Amino acid sequence: MSAIEPLLGQSARDLTAWVVERGQPSFRGKQLHNWIYNKGVRSLADITVFSKAWRERVQDSPVGRSEIVERSESRDGTVKLLLGLEDGETIETVGIPSRDRLTVCVSSQVGCGMACDFCATGKGGLKRNLAVHEIVDQVLTVQAECDRRVSNIVFMGMGEPLQNFPNVLSALRCFNEDIGIGQRHITVSTIGIPKQIRRFAQQQLQVTLAVSLHAPNQSLRHQLIPSADRYPIERLIADCRAYVDITGRRVSFEYILLGGVNDAIQHAEQLADLVGGFQSHVNLLLYNPISEADYQRPAPDRVERFLQRLQERRVAASLRRSRGLDRDAACGQLRRRQLTGLSG
Structure with a gap:
């Protein structure tokens, strides 16, 4: 660099x-x-x-923009970009347009060290943290590609944002103060890093914290997220409760439904026991299959029963519809295809 x-x-x-x-x-x-x-x-x-x-x-002074290596657009208008960085590494970013907003899903690292068993990015391991300009560039690039202003940002791309804490904080400031995106329109997603949720809470930001849970108990979470053994689920939830106490803002929990793995009624019951009783919301997502992992999307009736059970237990929950399914929707697929030479 x-x-x-x-x-x-x-x-x-x-x-x-x-x-x-x-x-x-x-x-x-x-x-x-x-x-x-x-x-x-x-x-x-x-x-x-x-x-x-x-x-x-001053011609040798770099602005800090990346180059588009590959562009993929789905039928629903979702634009997925593979960006080339100065050192030859690549990252993904996604533009998700709707009638009244343009959301950018940004990456915070090259690769990811969390090793989630169902994730294409995790299969490649962690290369390095992204610099501030490499994070900010993703939003400007999507904005130019879609020819409209970005309204929302989600740190749900490649990498674990709270492992790149200083640069993510600087990028948040830049998004807010320099590009003009309100903090309440920004979401930072994390698998959960010991001590970092409380540290993040101390910043007193107005952004949304989204915790990628994906399992309602420690044994299943460890199976899906091997790195979770360093952060027992009970301690993770305790830190989420502390986050709510410190900030006054609710925590969102991301829960990818994997067919026959974590989508049974007993899992919904356990999840309700885990996250009930404090200011939170559960976002259910349907799994986007990848060739490197033997997981399947859940049956529609199991999804409906799961969501209904959470709501019966008075857990605020909703089902997030997938976007870009016809074009390498799962995070990390474009990059892995480029690295391995696999055909699309």
Whole structure:
């Protein structure tokens, strides 16, 4: 990666200091900020409000934009991008449009070390954390590809956000202050990292915390998420309760339904016992099959019974409909196909 810090991810104050250090008046900082975050410029050479001579002097300073390696669009309009980074690594990001919003699913790491048994990303292991500009770039790239402003961001792409804590926090600030996306329109998803949920709570952010649970007991969770042995489910839930106490905001629990594995009525009962009694919401998701794992989508009647049982137990719950199923919907599939040379 470049030894020169990219400009993307820096605040208006930082960019103003940067141009002043290079002989420009301070008002040029606001112009540079506008060209980077609103116009989505990829090179300083393209910022025509600066003189050509000055642009040539700073031409080695990177903005910090990635390149699109592969683009896949599903029938429902979901756009999935494989982005090439400066060191040759690749990551995925997804644009999910609807009538009144454009949501971007961003990655926080190259690969993932959580090793979830049902996840394509986890099959490849963790390479490294993403830098701030590499996280922010995903939103600007999707915005340009979809030709509309991004309204919502979910950290549900490749990687574990709370393992990249400082850079994710900086990216959250950038999304909010520089791109103008309200914190309440941002969700940070985590498998659960010891001590990090309470640390995240101390930031007093207005973002939504989503905890990827996927099992209602420790033994099944360990089977699905081997890394979960470091964070017993009882302690995880205790930290989620503390998060609610500290922030006053509810916790969302993500629960992928795997046919014949975690979708029985007794699992719904256990889940209700686990998350009932405090400010929370359960998002049920249907599994997106991958070739590397022998799991199946649950039968519709089992999904309906599972959801109904949670609601009977007074657990706030809803079923999230899958998007992009016809185009490598599961996180990590585009990247693994590129790395292994598998055909689509």
